[in-house]
Amino acid sequence: MTTGELLRIGVVIGSGHGMAGTTGALVQELLDRVADLTATEVTVVETETLRLGGSCSACLSCMTDGEATCPNIGNSDPATTLLDTSDLVVFATPVHSFHVSATMKRFVDHYAYLIHRPRHFGTPAVLISTAAGAGHDAALGYLAEATRRWGFHTIAQLGVNGPALARAPYRARVDTALAEIAETIVDGTRNGKEPTPSTKDLIGFRVARLLVQGGKDEGSVDEAYWNERNWFDADWFTDAKVPKLANRLAAIIEGRIRSAIEKGSNKPFRG
Ligand SMILES: Cc1cc2nc3c(=O)[nH]c(=O)nc-3n(C[C@H](O)[C@H](O)[C@H](O)COP(=O)(O)O)c2cc1C
Structure with a gap:
């Protein structure tokens, strides 16, 4: 506008x-x-x-x-x-x-x-x-x-x-x-542009990618959507500038989540 x-x-x-x-x-x-x-x-x-x-x-x-x-x-x-x-x-x-x-x-x-x-x-x-x-x-x-x-x-x-x-x-x-x-x-x-993604946003991106990757066997709609947008190889959904440090932190957290899911080492929520 x-x-x-x-x-x-x-x-x-x-x-x-x-x-x-x-x-x-x-x-x-x-x-x-x-x-x-x-x-x-x-x-x-x-x-x-x-x-x-x-x-x-x-x-x-x-x-x-x-x-x-x-x-x-x-x-x-x-x-x-x-x-x-x-x-x-x-x-x-x-x-x-x-x-x-x-x-x-x-x-x-x-x-x-x-x-x-x-x-x-x-x-x-x-x-x-x-x-x-x-x-x-x-x-x-x-x-x-x-x-x-x-x-x-x-x-x-x-x-x-x-x-x-x-x-x-x-x-x-x-x-x-x-x-x-x-x-x-x-x-x-x-004047509004997409804001710079925060660490939380970047973690959210990676968690969404995990969800989509995890659901590949159930259906291809999500996968096709992500492929069309090259999101599997991206750090964020848009071309907004991704802060390096925040992105590194998000990658570390994603790694931990991935590993916990694979090993089943994540803990049940106890409050
Ligand atoms: C089922 C119900 C639950 C409500 N719970 C809360 C509440 O948790 N905290 C609060 O401050 N007001 C609560 N209220 C009051 C409403 O949030 C308040 O009256 C609101 O402004 C009503 O808006 P509305 O006229 O658009 O429906 C509750 C009202 C209802 C009907």
Whole structure:
């Protein structure tokens, strides 16, 4: 996107109240602020009405035979189009029991194939949560982690306690944050390049490669996707500059993971 172009914003909202609840109201405030700065076109998808069903059917056909074989693929079309065509995506959720809402979680599960075949590099994400008082860290941390695996990079996060908005000092801080994020959205999307991958990103790349290599016998879709992009011989998904030291560290960790898997020497999680 360059100056003067329409900013296409996609909103994925995980509230049972759609855009009419506390989360939607906060997102709308942000959208209004962005619209004051630049021309926008907004598309909203509600996870509640996508009809993805209860849990993911866990057939794994999206991984082995491609996402077109998912029994829910038709129902996710509006969301897939939004993710594929937006200049920036806002992922917003109420905090439910210290995490994202159930339908937001279901949404994330639907796109698990993007962990194997990520395709959203270069698209910035903004993460929003609302709560009565606590749980933003887990909810937003999870959204940041999940969407990063799909390729998105988070440029701003905001967790707001709905009841606290009645207090003027808190309201003022939220207003300041919204103004800052609106600026970040416009600047970040105009000038935004894929950020330099962090050590964690580089480890994520290598773990994804392990996953794909490990699943070769089950299906060739992932392998073909990785081959087409020469990712088996790469250090990172894009041509963003890879920091040498971080990459060396990631390679060491990958080696340890590989060896632990081969020897079965990795330990069960005990907390
Ligand atoms: C099932 C459920 C669980 C909730 N869990 C939390 C929680 O863990 N922490 C919290 O601070 N608020 C919690 N809340 C309150 C909501 O996060 C809060 O009211 C939110 O702003 C509602 O947004 P909405 O109007 O978009 O649905 C919970 C609400 C519900 C319905």
